[in-house]
Amino acid sequence: MTDLTQAAASRLLTDTNHNRRPWGLLLVAVPVFLVGWLVIWPTISAIARTVWRLDAEGNYGFNLSSYVFFFSDQYSLNNLAITLWTTGMCALLLLVICLPIALYLRFSSGRLPAYVQGLAIFPLFVPSIILAYAFIRVLGPNGMVDILFNAVGLPKIRTPYLTPWGPVIGLVWDNIPLTVLILLAGLGNVANQSIEAARDVGANRLQVFWHIILPRISNSVLVALSFSILGIFSAFTLPYLLGPASPEMMGPFMQRTFREVNDPLNAITQAVIAFGFCIVFGLFYVRSVARNRGG
Amino acid sequence: MVVLSPDRQRIDWPGIAFAMLLSAAIILPLLVVGTWAFTEVWRYPAVVPQQFGLRFWNQTLSRSDVWGALTLSLQLSTVVTLLSALICLPAAYAFARLNFPGRNILFFSFLAGHAFPKFGLLIAIAAIFLQLNLIGTFWGVVLIQLVGTLMFMIWIPVATFQGVDRRMEEAARDAGAGPLRVFWSITLPQAGPTIVAALLLSFVGTFYETEGAWLIGAPGIRTMPVLMISFINNQMVIQYGAVLSVLLWVPSFIALMFARRVIGGSAFARGFGA
Numbered sequence: 001m002t003d004l005t006q007a008a009a010s011r012l013l014t015d016t017n018h019n020r021r022p023w024g025l026l027l028v029a030v031p032v033f034l035v036g037w038l039v040i041w042p043t044i045s046a047i048a049r050t051v052w053r054l055d056a057e058g059n060y061g062f063n064l065s066s067y068v069f070f071f072s073d074q075y076s077l078n079n080l081a082i083t084l085w086t087t088g089m090c091a092l093l094l095l096v097i098c099l100p101i102a103l104y105l106r107f108s109s110g111r112l113p114a115y116v117q118g119l120a121i122f123p124l125f126v127p128s129i130i131l132a133y134a135f136i137r138v139l140g141p142n143g144m145v146d147i148l149f150n151a152v153g154l155p156k157i158r159t160p161y162l163t164p165w166g167p168v169i170g171l172v173w174d175n176i177p178l179t180v181l182i183l184l185a186g187l188g189n190v191a192n193q194s195i196e197a198a199r200d201v202g203a204n205r206l207q208v209f210w211h212i213i214l215p216r217i218s219n220s221v222l223v224a225l226s227f228s229i230l231g232i233f234s235a236f237t238l239p240y241l242l243g244p245a246s247p248e249m250m251g252p253f254m255q256r257t258f259r260e261v262n263d264p265l266n267a268i269t270q271a272v273i274a275f276g277f278c279i280v281f282g283l284f285y286v287r288s289v290a291r292n293r294g295g
Numbered sequence: 296m297v298v299l300s301p302d303r304q305r306i307d308w309p310g311i312a313f314a315m316l317l318s319a320a321i322i323l324p325l326l327v328v329g330t331w332a333f334t335e336v337w338r339y340p341a342v343v344p345q346q347f348g349l350r351f352w353n354q355t356l357s358r359s360d361v362w363g364a365l366t367l368s369l370q371l372s373t374v375v376t377l378l379s380a381l382i383c384l385p386a387a388y389a390f391a392r393l394n395f396p397g398r399n400i401l402f403f404s405f406l407a408g409h410a411f412p413k414f415g416l417l418i419a420i421a422a423i424f425l426q427l428n429l430i431g432t433f434w435g436v437v438l439i440q441l442v443g444t445l446m447f448m449i450w451i452p453v454a455t456f457q458g459v460d461r462r463m464e465e466a467a468r469d470a471g472a473g474p475l476r477v478f479w480s481i482t483l484p485q486a487g488p489t490i491v492a493a494l495l496l497s498f499v500g501t502f503y504e505t506e507g508a509w510l511i512g513a514p515g516i517r518t519m520p521v522l523m524i525s526f527i528n529n530q531m532v533i534q535y536g537a538v539l540s541v542l543l544w545v546p547s548f549i550a551l552m553f554a555r556r557v558i559g560g561s562a563f564a565r566g567f568g569a
Contacts, residue, residue, distance in 0.1 A: 018523070024395030028386040031445055032401050038442045040410045042419035057435050101317075106308050112310040119317040125547050126325065127503035129520045130540045133527055134324035137331060137537075142339040144327045150340040173320070234412030236506045237520075241527055250416045255510060271415035282410035290403050 040284060043275070046268045053265075066177050066269040078247035080273070086167055086239070086249060087232045091225050093172045094179050094240065098224070102183035103213075106190070117180075124177040128170070132241040134159055135170055166242035171235055175228045186220020187213070223288045226281040250274050324371075331537035351534035361539070364522040371433070371508075371518060372501040375440045379497050383448035384490065386480075390449065391456035402453075405446045417510050424511060431515040439507040444497040451493040455486040499550040519543060 053063050063159065070076045098120075105117050123131070138144045140161040160166045190213055198212050236251035243249060248256070250270060260266035275282075308546045330344065331337070335351070337344035346368040355361055389395070390402050400537030407415065420439060421430065459482050510522065523543070526536045 007379065022395075024389040024393035024398065027393070028395075028401055030382040031386045031449060032404060032439075034382075034445060035404050035407060036345060036440060038420055038423075038438065039411075039416065039468075040404075042416065042423050043411065045423060046419035076421060100315060104313060108307065108310060110307075112307055112314060116310060116313045116317060119314070119321050122321050125546060125550065127505075127520065127543065128330070129503070129505055129523045129527075132534045133523070133540050134328045137327050137533070138324045147342055151342050186489035191389075230409070230412055234414035236414045236509075237524075241524065244361055250412075251506075254414060254418045256390070258418055258421060259510070259513065267418050270421050271418040274412045274415035278412045278415075282412075286403075286406045286410045289406055289409075 011088055046272050046275075049124060050265065050269045050272055053079050065263055067273070069266070070269055075247070076253075076270075079250060079253045082164060082247045083233060083250045084277075086164060086171070087229055090171045090175065090232045093168070094175055094228055095221070095225065097172065098176060098179040098183055100222075102180050102187055103209075105180070106185055106187040120180045122171055122175045128174055128237050129241075131170060131173060134236055135166070135173075135242055139169070140295075152257055161242060162244050164244060166238040166244075167235065170238035170242050171232050174238065175231065179224045179228060182224040183217065183220055186217040190216045219288065223285060224277075226285040226288075229281045230285060233278050327408050328537050328540050331533060332541040334534065334537075347469045351532070351538055354532075355535050355538040355542075357471065358535075360517070360522060364517050364519045366519065368502055368519040371436060371440065372498045375437055375444060375501045376494055376498045378437070379441055379444040379448045380494060383445065384452055387449045387452035388456055391453045402449075405449055408442060408446060414506055414510075417507055421510055430511060431513065433516060434491055436508055436512045436518075440501045440504055441509050443504060443507065444500060447500070450496055451496075453489055455489040456482065496552050499546055502546060 050066055051062060051064060052060060055061055055063055059243075101116065101120055105113050126134075136143065139157070139159055141159050143159070143161075146156045146159075160169055192210055195208055198208050203211070234251045234254070235249065236255060239249040240252040240255070243252070250273075254267050254270045254274070257263050257270060332351070333347050333349065334344040335348040336346040390398065417439070420442075423432050424435050424438075429438070464477050464481050467481050468474075472480070502518075503520055504518075505524070508516065508518045509521050509524065512518065517525075517541070520543075523536065523539055525537060530536065
């Protein structure tokens with residue numbers, strides 16, 4: 001009986017929906033247009049404009065010279081190398097820092113874990129520009145760390161400000177909250193029973209982690225890493241303010257090429273190269289989110 | 296009287312270690328910035344400033360560039376949030392409730408913006424804006440910020456609209472209420488709080504967005520974070536940056552209080568693909 005009413009109701013609903021078909025498309029038209037115009041079109045246009053353009057004689061044609069320039073220019077290559085190094089180092093540090101925190105939070109309860117979780121999520125609410133300023137005041141020359149070291153008679157630190165480690169520290173700080181949240185959500189899928197069962201047959205902590213927990217959260221780990229890699233590879237604010245002037249990361253490099261050198265073609269080429277390096281992570285990330293929402 | 300809880304018997308060493316390390320890494324830097332904002336004289340190597348005071352608050356707040364940037368940032372965030380609500384909320388309702396051709400693929404198209412490294416995408420957009428003469432204009436920055444809010448402002452409300460109890464809506468319709476009346480009296484009150492949280496997130500997100508504003512807006516449009524960059528790079532007076540940081544952090548803190556219901560739960564992490 002209930003089934004019948006429900007079936008009838010859902011048929012009714014689909015029927016009314018059927019009549020409204022054009023309405024739905026009309027309502028979503030503006031945001032979909034914006035995505036098409038300001039995300040998909042710029043990407044296609046960026047690729048098209050860098051491979052199909054005017055040559056010296058004024059004819060349009062297939063032309064890869066801006067890419068050839070990038071990959072033969074030592075300065076560009078150094079920038080790419082420092083970007084890859086920073087991204088890899090950040091990913092590694094994020095994993096080393098956030099996985100233990102997430103594991104601890106998953107398997108404990110009470111006030112102390114709540115405090116730890118609050119702290120781990122806190123950077124989400126600190127804009128990166130304020131973070132950059134705080135970094136300089138704490139780790140910069142004569143910063144708080146120097147002051148405290150001096151007070152207990154230790155020598156000054158070699159400040160990471162304006163070295164490649166500056167952006168690494170800032171970007172890791174910035175990315176801790178989402179990494180912890182994503183890993184924690186993944187750990188929620190690990191059933192307590194399976195861990196207890198493994199313990200009962202004599203597995204130690206490391207074995208439980210390696211054989212029971214890790215296989216179940218590997219997807220979350222990849223999602224967390226993809227998400228942070230997409231953000232870190234082309235990060236701008238923190239590398240611009242905390243990193244060295246040369247070599248610089250791709251974000252500041254693109255910005256300088258576009259605005260200061262006033263060379264949009266090479267800036268777009270750099271952007272397309274950044275797309276190329278991130279495409280695997282981008283596709284993986286989108287696929288995971290879509291599967292999560294769809295299923 | 297009080298019986299020690301069983302937790303107390305075993306000391307939670309890893310918890311204490313995490314709490315101490317995270318406090319040092321996360322609270323300390325912000326504390327230092329807070330101290331600088333209320334400091335008049337702090338010479339190295341004193342651990343505590345020599346002189347506290349509000350002199351630099353007066354100086355910072357009497358600068359015309361600070362007021363200009365603050366007004367501009369507030370205008371920008373208001374315009375972007377209102378526009379975003381105007382175009383995204385109806386779309387979210389349509390995605391949640393109506394059936395139309397291409398619904399799924401259009402819904403997931405909003406993910407496209409997250410599949411690219413962000414600054415690369417900004418450069419690609421900037422190249423288009425260059426031809427349209429939108430570089431350095433208010434509306435250019437509005438457009439770039441609008442794109443940033445789209446996914447938030449559609450996905451969060453869609454989940455909310457889907458969570459509204461349909462039977463109540465049907466009951467209201469059976470009782471003779473028109474579709475608008477049902478939306479106004481049944482759907483909106485239930486979805487309201489989360490939608491307010493999404494609006495707040497897009498307001499705060501726009502307020503702090505630095506990269507798009509810097510790339511598209513410069514030199515004509517100077518928002519608060521852009522001003523802050525120039526303070527960090529060129530300003531010898533340390534306190535200006537500290538006062539601005541404290542000032543800037545206030546809206547973020549309000550957002551923290553309001554958005555707690557949206558953020559922190561696994562639902563939020565799931566939105567990021569966990």
